[in-house]
Amino acid sequence: MERTVRPLALACLIYSALMLVLAWVAVLSSSDARLYVASVIAATLAMVLLVFGYMKRKLWLMLTGVIAVLLFCPSPLGLWPLFAGFMLVIVFAFIAIKVKEDYGKLW
Numbered sequence: 001m002e003r004t005v006r007p008l009a010l011a012c013l014i015y016s017a018l019m020l021v022l023a024w025v026a027v028l029s030s031s032d033a034r035l036y037v038a039s040v041i042a043a044t045l046a047m048v049l050l051v052f053g054y055m056k057r058k059l060w061l062m063l064t065g066v067i068a069v070l071l072f073c074p075s076p077l078g079l080w081p082l083f084a085g086f087m088l089v090i091v092f093a094f095i096a097i098k099v100k101e102d103y104g105k106l107w
Contacts, residue, residue: 005099005106008092009062013054015085016069020047022081023073036074043072057106059096063089 020043027036050065052058070085100106 005092005096008088008095009054012062012066012088012092013050015088016047016050016066019073019075019081019085020044020069022075022077026074026076039072039074043069046072059093059100059106063093 020040023036023040023043027033027040030036046065046068048065050062050069053061053063053065066085066089070082070089075081096106
């Protein structure tokens with residue numbers, strides 16, 4: 001279980017980055033772009049928090065960043081990417097907290 005924390009953290013980071021890129025593409029290609037710009041800017045700031053949490057290995061900052069990116073990114077694909085991202089976050093958080101309690105280190 002200890003070996004799965006780092007790949008899951010990287011998967012959360014990549015998934016959030018893909019969602020953010022998809023949101024920026026959707027906003028820039030939309031005719032009503034000004035309605036969603038504040039949301040995507042907030043998601044971009046959350047991505048900065050996510051990257052900072054990943055680099056410093058701070059679990060709660062990283063989880064906050066992932067959840068904020070997922071919530072603030074408008075997606076043309078509907079709610080399925082949001083649900084998939086939440087499932088990824090739940091699995092990552094459960095395993096990371098379990099490893100931290102058992103082994104005393106995060107990744």
